[in-house]
Amino acid sequence: MKKSTSLTCLLFSLFALSLSGASFAFEQPGSKLEKSNSREYWVSVLIKISDPVLRNLSKAQLRTNMPVVCKEPNRKNVAHLEAFGRTLAGIAPWLELGADQTKEGKLRAEYISMTRKALSVSVDPSSPDFLNFSSKNGQQPLVDAAFLAQGLLRGYTQLWEPLDQQTKDNVVNALKSSRSIKPGQNNWLLFSATIEAFLIKSGNGGNIEPIVYALNKHADWYKGDATYGDGPDFHWDYYNSFVIQPMMLDIVKVLKDKQMDSTISYDKVLKRAQRYAVIQERLISPEGTFPPVGRSLVYRYGAFQVLSQVALLNKLPEEISPAQVRSALSLVIYRLTEAPGTFDTKGWLNAGFYGNQPGLAEYYITTGSLYLCTVGLLPLGLPANDSFWTSPAKDWTSKKVWKGVDLPADHAYTD
Structure with missing residues (x-):
């Protein structure tokens, strides 16, 4: 009610x-706060976070203007690709809606143009903002080349197809240069696989072998109840949502469309993601908080990428309605975005979970890393008239339970 x-x-x-x-x-x-449970607020957050990255890169000024804070000096070389690749993975579904004559549609038109220009600059070897994709800059470029490829998969018709041929060639060359980086035996296998999936989809000589290997290993590492190990071991963290299940969904969708999904079916990957989305929705407290457990907490609401992606796909299970997911995520997004110290004085993200907490940043974190928070905003890829946005606000599971509402018992998922 x-x-x-x-x-x-x-x-x-x-x-x-x-x-x-x-x-x-x-x-x-x-x-x-009252207005935060709305599409307008979500759009404002996406723009606030993404604009410094996209605007500066489109002008070939990202290296000049982006502050890079990190604990290991050699990480500075990869921070700019981190910022762009991760921003692209989050903003792409919204841009994929295309331009229209509404206020939001006109805003999208501006950012579609800006993002295409940023793509062109990022892969142009003659540009001062040509980004680091190859092993000469260590292992990290593989990670963020994959996030960039994931963004291109999610924004294919707006961000990839309209590019001029030279830019397309430069993108392909940049992505293929990351092949010299050997991934570890953990979630990193999916970075190689995501890049190859994009190359297959775009008809640019993608290799199926890294994809099959990555999917087979993750099938072996499945721990039950919709949870994969990060490698052979289980970790209490949010990497099932930061990387594993979203990339598996995007990879296997390409294979399904190409009638190549023989390793693990899209349906199985999706059903596991749906159960994981149920778990994630239950993790959000009545106050809009969630457990600060595991590494990379400075990715903030990027921790809810699975829940956001399942909502984007219009595949939420019956027990969690779009309205309650929007209401729960809205409060999380509001709390973490509006926390004092989340942004520096020029609008760049500071490291932290709730505000500015640099001690929470692991050695591998740079300013660029923080932009993975944008993947918590994936439902913006749903049109404004979708029920996710138009339904009245609704209590989510933990809020109902702590009010004394009687709900059906929760059970583990088996397949």
């Missing part, structure tokens, strides 16, 4: 008061 505006604000205020130091404890009706 839809709550009144006053009751909704009262509930938000009550849970906010229970959180020490919460900056939005006394937000009033009409405030940003």
Whole structure:
């Protein structure tokens, strides 16, 4: 049942008061908090995060203007590809909707053009912002070449197909240069596989062998109840969502479309992702928080990529409605975006989970790494008239349970 505006604000205020130091404890009706459960707010967040990366790169000024903070000096060489590849993976579904005459559609037109230009600059060997894709810059370029390829898969008709042939050739050459990097026996296998999947889809000589190998290994590493090991071992972290299941979904979709999905079916990968999405929705507390467990917490709401991607695909299981997923994610996005210190004075992301917390950043984290948070915004690839956006706000699972609502028991998934 839809709550009144006053009751909704009262509930938000009550849970906010229970959180020490919460900056939005006394937000009033009409405030940003109240408006955060909306497509307009999500778009504003995506633009706030993405604009510095895309605008500067499109002008060949990313190296000049992006601050690079990292614990290991040699990581500075890869930070710019990190920022662009990860931003592309998150913004691509929204751009894929194309331009139209609405206010948002005109904004998309601007960013489609800007992103195409950024792509051209990033792979042009003569550009001062030509990015690092090959092994001469260590192992990391493989990771972010893969995120760039994932972005091209997700924004294929707007970001890839309209490119001029020279830029396409440069993109292919850049991606293929990452083949000199040997991935580790863990989620990194999917980076090679994602690049090859894009090359197969685009008809540019993709190799099926790394894909088959990666999928077979992950089938071996499956631990049950929709969870894969990161390699042979299980890890308490969010890498099933940062990398593993989203990349498997995108890879196997290419294979399905090409009638090549003999290693593991798209249906099986999707069903596991759907169960993982159910788990992720249950992890979001009534207050819009979630457990700060495992490495790479500075990717913020990128931790919910699986839930966001399943929503984008319109494949949410019956037990979690689009409205409750939007409501839960909106509060998470609001809390982490609006936390003091999330951005520096020029609008670049600071390392942190809730605000500026550089101690949470592992040795491999750079400023560029932080832009993986954009993959938590994938449902923006759904049109504005989709029920995900138009349905009234709705309580999510943990909020219902902690109100005393009686729900069906949760059970593990088996296949």
